Amino acid sequence: MEEHFFQCPYCWEEVSILLDPSVKKNVFIEDCEVCCNPLEFSVQFENEQLINFTVNQFQ
Known part of the structure:
Protein backbone atom coordinates (compact mmCIF):
# COMPACT_ATOMS: atom_id res chain seq x y z
CA MET A 1 0.00 0.00 0.00
CA GLU A 2 1.11 3.51 -0.78
CA GLU A 3 0.12 6.60 1.20
CA HIS A 4 -0.92 9.58 -0.90
CA PHE A 5 -1.72 13.07 0.41
CA PHE A 6 -4.31 15.34 -1.18
CA GLN A 7 -6.47 18.37 -0.42
CA CYS A 8 -10.16 17.75 0.19
CA PRO A 9 -12.31 19.73 -2.29
CA ILE A 29 -16.00 6.70 -3.44
CA GLU A 30 -14.77 7.34 0.08
CA ASP A 31 -15.65 9.92 2.74
CA CYS A 32 -13.18 12.61 3.78
CA GLU A 33 -11.62 11.77 7.17
CA VAL A 34 -12.06 15.38 8.32
CA CYS A 35 -15.45 16.61 7.05
CA CYS A 36 -17.09 13.25 6.15
CA ASN A 37 -18.27 14.44 2.73
CA PRO A 38 -18.15 11.90 -0.12
CA LEU A 39 -15.18 12.04 -2.48
CA GLU A 40 -14.78 10.37 -5.85
CA PHE A 41 -11.26 9.11 -6.52
CA SER A 42 -9.79 8.13 -9.85
CA VAL A 43 -6.40 6.45 -9.62
CA GLN A 44 -4.09 4.94 -12.21
CA PHE A 45 -0.80 3.12 -11.73
CA GLU A 46 1.74 2.02 -14.31
CA ASN A 47 4.57 -0.31 -13.28
CA GLU A 48 3.43 0.30 -9.70
CA GLN A 49 4.06 4.05 -10.10
CA LEU A 50 1.19 6.48 -9.60
CA ILE A 51 0.63 8.25 -12.92
CA ASN A 52 -2.84 9.74 -12.39
CA PHE A 53 -4.70 10.79 -9.26
CA THR A 54 -7.85 12.93 -9.16
CA VAL A 55 -10.29 13.60 -6.38
CA ASN A 56 -13.62 15.38 -6.86
CA GLN A 57 -16.75 16.15 -4.94
CA PHE A 58 -19.26 13.35 -5.36
CA GLN A 59 -22.83 14.35 -6.18
Whole structure:
Protein backbone atom coordinates (compact mmCIF):
# COMPACT_ATOMS: atom_id res chain seq x y z
CA MET A 1 0.00 0.00 0.00
CA GLU A 2 1.11 3.51 -0.78
CA GLU A 3 0.12 6.60 1.20
CA HIS A 4 -0.92 9.58 -0.90
CA PHE A 5 -1.72 13.07 0.41
CA PHE A 6 -4.31 15.34 -1.18
CA GLN A 7 -6.47 18.37 -0.42
CA CYS A 8 -10.16 17.75 0.19
CA PRO A 9 -12.31 19.73 -2.29
CA TYR A 10 -14.91 20.36 0.43
CA CYS A 11 -12.99 21.41 3.56
CA TRP A 12 -9.58 22.10 1.95
CA GLU A 13 -7.76 20.11 4.63
CA GLU A 14 -4.79 17.97 3.68
CA VAL A 15 -5.64 14.31 4.24
CA SER A 16 -4.13 11.02 3.15
CA ILE A 17 -5.39 7.83 1.60
CA LEU A 18 -3.84 4.41 1.14
CA LEU A 19 -3.64 3.23 -2.47
CA ASP A 20 -2.90 -0.23 -3.79
CA PRO A 21 -0.33 -0.04 -6.64
CA SER A 22 -1.18 -3.58 -7.76
CA VAL A 23 -4.56 -2.29 -9.03
CA LYS A 24 -3.75 -0.54 -12.31
CA LYS A 25 -6.91 1.54 -12.64
CA ASN A 26 -9.55 2.25 -10.04
CA VAL A 27 -12.49 4.60 -9.41
CA PHE A 28 -14.07 4.62 -5.96
CA ILE A 29 -16.00 6.70 -3.44
CA GLU A 30 -14.77 7.34 0.08
CA ASP A 31 -15.65 9.92 2.74
CA CYS A 32 -13.18 12.61 3.78
CA GLU A 33 -11.62 11.77 7.17
CA VAL A 34 -12.06 15.38 8.32
CA CYS A 35 -15.45 16.61 7.05
CA CYS A 36 -17.09 13.25 6.15
CA ASN A 37 -18.27 14.44 2.73
CA PRO A 38 -18.15 11.90 -0.12
CA LEU A 39 -15.18 12.04 -2.48
CA GLU A 40 -14.78 10.37 -5.85
CA PHE A 41 -11.26 9.11 -6.52
CA SER A 42 -9.79 8.13 -9.85
CA VAL A 43 -6.40 6.45 -9.62
CA GLN A 44 -4.09 4.94 -12.21
CA PHE A 45 -0.80 3.12 -11.73
CA GLU A 46 1.74 2.02 -14.31
CA ASN A 47 4.57 -0.31 -13.28
CA GLU A 48 3.43 0.30 -9.70
CA GLN A 49 4.06 4.05 -10.10
CA LEU A 50 1.19 6.48 -9.60
CA ILE A 51 0.63 8.25 -12.92
CA ASN A 52 -2.84 9.74 -12.39
CA PHE A 53 -4.70 10.79 -9.26
CA THR A 54 -7.85 12.93 -9.16
CA VAL A 55 -10.29 13.60 -6.38
CA ASN A 56 -13.62 15.38 -6.86
CA GLN A 57 -16.75 16.15 -4.94
CA PHE A 58 -19.26 13.35 -5.36
CA GLN A 59 -22.83 14.35 -6.18
